Amino acid sequence: MHNHTLERVTNIRHWNDRLFSVTTTRPPGLRFESGHYVSLGLAAQDQLQARPHSVASATRDPYLEFLSHATPADTLGSRLQALRVGDPVLVGRQSGGTLRLSDLRPGKRLYLLATGSGVAPFLSIIRDPQAYEAFDTIVLVHCAREVSGLAYRHYITQALAGRQDWRARGALRYVPTVTREPFERQGRITTLIHSGELARELGLPPLNPEHDRAMVCGSKTVREALCAMLEGFGLRCRPEAGPPGDYVYERGTPAAARPAPAPRPPRRQAMPAGAAP
Numbered sequence: 070m071h072n073h074t075l076e077r078v079t080n081i082r083h084w085n086d087r088l089f090s091v092t093t094t095r096p097p098g099l100r101f102e103s104g105h106y107v108s109l110g111l112a113a114q115d116q117l118q119a120r121p122h123s124v125a126s127a128t129r130d131p132y133l134e135f136l137s138h139a140t141p142a143d144t145l146g147s148r149l150q151a152l153r154v155g156d157p158v159l160v161g162r163q164s165g166g167t168l169r170l171s172d173l174r175p176g177k178r179l180y181l182l183a184t185g186s187g188v189a190p191f192l193s194i195i196r197d198p199q200a201y202e203a204f205d206t207i208v209l210v211h212c213a214r215e216v217s218g219l220a221y222r223h224y225i226t227q228a229l230a231g232r233q234d235w236r237a238r239g240a241l242r243y244v245p246t247v248t249r250e251p252f253e254r255q256g257r258i259t260t261l262i263h264s265g266e267l268a269r270e271l272g273l274p275p276l277n278p279e280h281d282r283a284m285v286c287g288s289k290t291v292r293e294a295l296c297a298m299l300e301g302f303g304l305r306c307r308p309e310a311g312p313p314g315d316y317v318y319e320r321g322t323p324a325a326a327r328p329a330p331a332p333r334p335p336r337r338q339a340m341p342a343g344a345a346p
């Protein structure tokens with residue numbers, strides 16, 4: 070637990086019976102870039118139970134905000150869902166991730182493509198003034214199964230877009246979409262893009278590698294589908310270590326942010342030579 074600091078929950082908001090936001094105090098020394106994640110955890114019988122979570126709050130905010138999803142009983146997601154204001158949480162000392170503005174080649178438009186809780190890192194990016202210095206237009210497409218899964222929808226449409234001093238005014242285009250119940254817009258992101266519906270609605274040309282850049286965040290299946298689609302439009306992914314690319318996705322968890330593995334029980338007897346481990 071030494072690589073985590075003890076923080077407190079200052080707010081919790083449930084969007085539906087699975088999705089919720091947790092706001093915590095911020096470790097004074099924690100630095101992160103918009104799009105980054107940190108390790109978020111709880112102590113469980115003197116053991117650390119922690120998983121990476123994207124920071125949804127802006128880099129300048131004095132607090133940290135996370136968007137999380139409940140998982141089966143006794144897993145971290147279910148324990149986080151039960152948190153109350155004042156409860157302790159553990160926040161990793163290091164941040165990281167591959168959803169960084171600096172990993173994209175210069176372009177005109179930035180497409181942020183998210184499903185479910187995958188919108189979390191983009192909530193930080195759309196509040197980053199540097200994003201609006203780098204791109205003329207930022208298109209945030211958020212796809213959820215149900216309307217209630219469109220977390221922060223009212224915040225994005227009203228508060229953020231309405232702020233007088235905010236560069237996002239006019240530059241941020243928000244496209245919420247739902248797949249399993251009626252809503253003003255329906256369909257998967259892949260469908261909206263392939264059918265040309267997204268481009269038509271926004272009055273923008275189809276995706277092209279000359280001007281368009283993208284970031285992708287969602288489950289593995291969603292990520293693979295969206296990355297294949299972007300490749301089909303000619304956009305090229307930034308290699309794991311290399312120059313900036315046309316699009317990026319979250320590649321995973323470097324050792325620094327991974328929770329320490331549980332100690333293994335001592336072996337009772339030596340394994341016979343040649344035996345399978």
Ligand SMILES: Cc1cc2nc3c(=O)[nH]c(=O)nc-3n(C[C@H](O)[C@H](O)[C@H](O)COP(=O)(O)OP(=O)(O)OC[C@H]3O[C@@H](n4cnc5c(N)ncnc54)[C@H](O)[C@@H]3O)c2cc1C
Binds near residue numbers: 144319321
């Ligand atoms: C770099 C990175 C950043 C992440 N950021 C976030 C984040 O901001 N918010 C967040 O909720 N999760 C995020 N995750 C996932 C998170 O780390 C854990 O998987 C989650 O906290 C559940 O942990 P668990 O131990 O309770 O269950 P796990 O054993 O990890 O998962 C149990 C089951 O729940 C599913 N599941 C896990 N997370 C989700 C989810 N978010 N939505 C739908 N199904 C899910 C898994 O596919 C699995 O079937 C991130 C993962 C990575 C690698």
Ligand SMILES: NC(=O)c1ccc[n+]([C@@H]2O[C@H](COP(=O)([O-])OP(=O)(O)OC[C@H]3O[C@@H](n4cnc5c(N)ncnc54)[C@H](OP(=O)(O)O)[C@@H]3O)[C@@H](O)[C@H]2O)c1
Binds near residue numbers: 184259286294
């Ligand atoms: N930084 C990070 O890496 C980070 C941060 C936050 C979250 N996450 C990850 O984000 C994921 C969120 O879960 P989720 O995406 O499964 O959310 P979800 O809430 O289950 O949403 C899935 C949505 O995506 C659609 N979808 C499913 N398969 C698709 C495909 N192949 N192509 C296009 N759309 C598809 C679904 O449509 P249908 O209803 O038609 O199936 C549904 O609307 C989790 O795995 C979490 O770990 C990662």
